[in-house]
Amino acid sequence: xxxxxxxxxxxxxxxxxxxxxxxxxxxxxxxxxxxxxxxxxxxxxxxxxxxxxxxxxxxxxxxxxxxxxxxxxxxxxxxxxxxxxxxxxxxxxxxxxxxxxxxxxxxxxxxxxxxxxxxxxxxxxxxxxxxxxxxxxxxxxxxxxxxxxxxxxxxxxxxxxxxxxxxxxxxxxxxxxxxxxxxxxxxxxxxxxxxxxxxxxxxxxxxxxxxxxxxxxxxxxxxxxxxxxxxxxxxxxxxxxxxxxx
Numbered sequence: 001x002x003x004x005x006x007x008x009x010x011x012x013x014x015x016x017x018x019x020x021x022x023x024x025x026x027x028x029x030x031x032x033x034x035x036x037x038x039x040x041x042x043x044x045x046x047x048x049x050x051x052x053x054x055x056x057x058x059x060x061x062x063x064x065x066x067x068x069x070x071x072x073x074x075x076x077x078x079x080x081x082x083x084x085x086x087x088x089x090x091x092x093x094x095x096x097x098x099x100x101x102x103x104x105x106x107x108x109x110x111x112x113x114x115x116x117x118x119x120x121x122x123x124x125x126x127x128x129x130x131x132x133x134x135x136x137x138x139x140x141x142x143x144x145x146x147x148x149x150x151x152x153x154x155x156x157x158x159x160x161x162x163x164x165x166x167x168x169x170x171x172x173x174x175x176x177x178x179x180x181x182x183x184x185x186x187x188x189x190x191x192x193x194x195x196x197x198x199x200x201x202x203x204x205x206x207x208x209x210x211x212x213x214x215x216x217x218x219x220x221x222x223x224x225x226x227x228x229x230x231x232x233x234x235x236x237x238x239x240x241x242x243x244x245x246x
Contacts, residue, residue, distance in 0.1 A: 001092045005043040006083050007033055008076035009099040011052035015234050020055050020099055022238050025245050032102035034064050039106035042113030049083035075209050081191040096184040100232045111223045112185040121221045122190050126181035128225050142180040142208055152220040155180055155208050181229055
């Protein structure tokens with residue numbers, strides 16, 4: 001199986017314009033993501049998909065492959081779908097690696113690849129056991145409820161399931177809750193289908209694109225990671241990332 005790693009990177013961001021080019025130590029954020037992805041054993045190639053020539057020029061400068069994509073994409077999935085068509089044929093699957101997670105572990109990428117090795121898997125993603133009540137209550141950390149076989153049932157910004165008869169501060173003592181880690185793997189054969197789906201009511205309500213796939217009957221396989229990820233969404237997040245690096 002040939003698997004392509006794609007890192008979507010756009011310049012325009014409401015909260016942090018130009019963040020792929022933000023420096024963390026001696027490397028830009030996008031460069032750090034790229035070199036972490038290159039350490040994954042299961043990827044046959046890694047490319048960066050962008051809509052901005054400033055990012056493209058920077059990426060070429062550190063020797064990575066870049067594919068120019070439309071500025072009109074609403075999600076990283078849409079950008080990946082265009083990039084894989086432009087980059088060439090023969091790819092069996094794609095791993096969508098978030099361009100704003102400079103400390104992603106290669107092992108996490110390989111967990112996605114492991115999922116994609118199962119013939120029945122259409123889409124794969126990661127989850128992490130929640131151990132802190134503040135994570136459980138934080139709407140910026142989507143939660144996942146799973147079937148017995150670790151397929152996703154639902155994603156929500158709310159803490160799910162509701163644990164009847166217990167104070168919310170005690171829920172973690174009585175049930176295992178999972179946080180979604182936003183890395184995806186897809187078979188290339190279904191990418192056109194995913195991007196052609198109109199937004200559903202669930203996605204509009206929660207602003208989570210994976211709910212569109214569930215609403216239209218797709219299956220999402222998950223694996224559990226023990227590693228936390230750190231997304232850089234704001235300049236304040238960048239300050240914390242620099243402190244972590246040091």
